Amino acid sequence: MRKSNPQPTLSEVARLAGVGVGTASRVVNGGVNVSAGTMRKVKSAIQELGYMPNHAARVLKGGRTKTVGLLVPSIADHFFASCAEAADKIARAHDTLLIVAVTRNQCGDEMSSLEVLMRHRPDGLLIVPSDPENKELARFVRNSGIPVVTFDRPLFGSGCSSVLSDNFEAARKATLHLIEHGYKRILCLVSEPELYTIRERVRGYLQAMEEAGLQPLVDTGPEDMALASRSLAAHLKSRRPPDAVFTLKNSSTSAVVQILRQLRIPIPSRLALLGFDDFELAGTLHPSISVVQQPIEDLGRTAAELLFAELEGHPSKKTRREPIVLANRLVLRRSCGCKEVPARKDL
Amino acid sequence: MRKSNPQPTLSEVARLAGVGVGTASRVVNGGVNVSAGTMRKVKSAIQELGYMPNHAARVLKGGRTKTVGLLVPSIADHFFASCAEAADKIARAHDTLLIVAVTRNQCGDEMSSLEVLMRHRPDGLLIVPSDPENKELARFVRNSGIPVVTFDRPLFGSGCSSVLSDNFEAARKATLHLIEHGYKRILCLVSEPELYTIRERVRGYLQAMEEAGLQPLVDTGPEDMALASRSLAAHLKSRRPPDAVFTLKNSSTSAVVQILRQLRIPIPSRLALLGFDDFELAGTLHPSISVVQQPIEDLGRTAAELLFAELEGHPSKKTRREPIVLANRLVLRRSCGCKEVPARKDL
DNA sequence: CTGTTAGCGCATTCAA
């Protein structure tokens, strides 16, 4: 009550309760082999002192730290924030703390964040690798001695399980859908082309175009709004302008919506639009925007569940080394040219 | 290289380097009073083993933990995610890890998250209190013995500094703006009315209405879309329907946009709209939505800076016990009835 | 059922 700075220790609790530290420890850890009376005394001492176990000491003893690390590109990004929340829910259910660190999709930041995380001796790690080919990270993971699960992106040569979504297939199906609408000149607008998920989506697009015998049209330039605007305007003024756009991430999609609005290009009559990754007002805009919807929470949740399964030593899981692949969902609204909104769930 | 599970320790390094642990320790910590040759030997041993200092052991020795805790209602929420990112940036700049835990705005979860955080013996704490009147939390903070800064909401009786935004004043000004447009029956749509920030906004609204001699019209019901839809429809069908709506958080604002779209109520001609808290496509919707824009990153950043200032013992700060209040910004677009968009910055 | 004790990895004495 009156104490302020130095946090109370177990031995203070024990002293106040008039018992040995071992006994106090047993009470703190669930109270097996402790008599009811002792239990009460110790508990009230804990209350009185406001005792909280010192995590560092537990770590030092070498047991479970009840901590897992989460390494994501960004925490402000809706996608990863939602994954993080889903993972956190699972972690809490296992009475463990999720520590988040960010990579900004840069291998350097990734390694340094990882180091900082490792200081806390997490029981396991959840990682969205910046680069699936990163040998250094793969080696680190292999030698870390703790279970690691990657999600959203794989990590080749790491030997750890991963949970992905079918970017390739979803992009292929989405493109195919545009093709079924009769569009021939489908522009694929790419930013951050170095990212694994984006590359997969480009592959899916290319595959679909090839299947249909259409000329692919990939624009890998427009990183910011201004550039995208200029680039899009140029495409539209070209001799053979595109009749549809497939954007590969939701910020690109909103950017295109804004740009087309400014340019007064009607959607979909002049230019159809289909985006990868849903966003909050996609269904409310005029026209509503058709998108590929990712199983965001599922990714985070499944990855976390897998990690805890491995932590609890389910050996069956050990054998599964192929990634778990979750399906994306094509949500058809108006911007692709569809007239009817099939389900109103997303309203 | 070949070792996998148990992380190498300082004494292994020392042994490999053929020196004592004390010497190795000195090398790790900057290498004062170490000969060049010894230095080299130890460093290469560190390299060889992939040694990383055990954070727990250092903590146990009683030094700084280079860790600060962040306690927010949610991590998936854009507002808090952005605050968290801003705070994280500051934390990293101070070489410390930000550990995030969530409260879901519930005092119970808040205390338990706080306990888990405290096990990690953070050097300081950043808190968005669920309830500013929470005596238990205030007492905890007072006795914690570490610097605490709250942001977005105060914590009365805790004696700690806080960084707020001027919810009251911004809501008042926003309402006044609607009043200047000539609207008389301005509906204030409230959800989560128990939250401090929301209450402040309601106060601002009421104050403005009173100043103007108008009858306030507060609806504190609609927690979800379905309810909101019904409630809004009822208001519009009533004998004296509102001519403007002031929504107090951005999810309400988008909800209203969607509902009015479905109801085919034109904005702003039949019903004007002004929302608290900006959102990504607010400027792109038709009509674009006028909003109060909060200094989101500033809140997180300033709070973190204040915390580190206190950690570094700047005593000048100690004396400032009144909260730092950051200004919100009224961004006028079309939905309130404004014809011109004053600045195109937010496009 | 309970008390005592060793030792986790490290920084920091203190002696050499």
Add this chain to the structure above:
DNA sequence: TTGAATGCGCTAACAG
């Protein structure tokens, strides 16, 4: 400039 010894708070093993 260096090595050895101490103790941080805790849990697990063991002795009572």
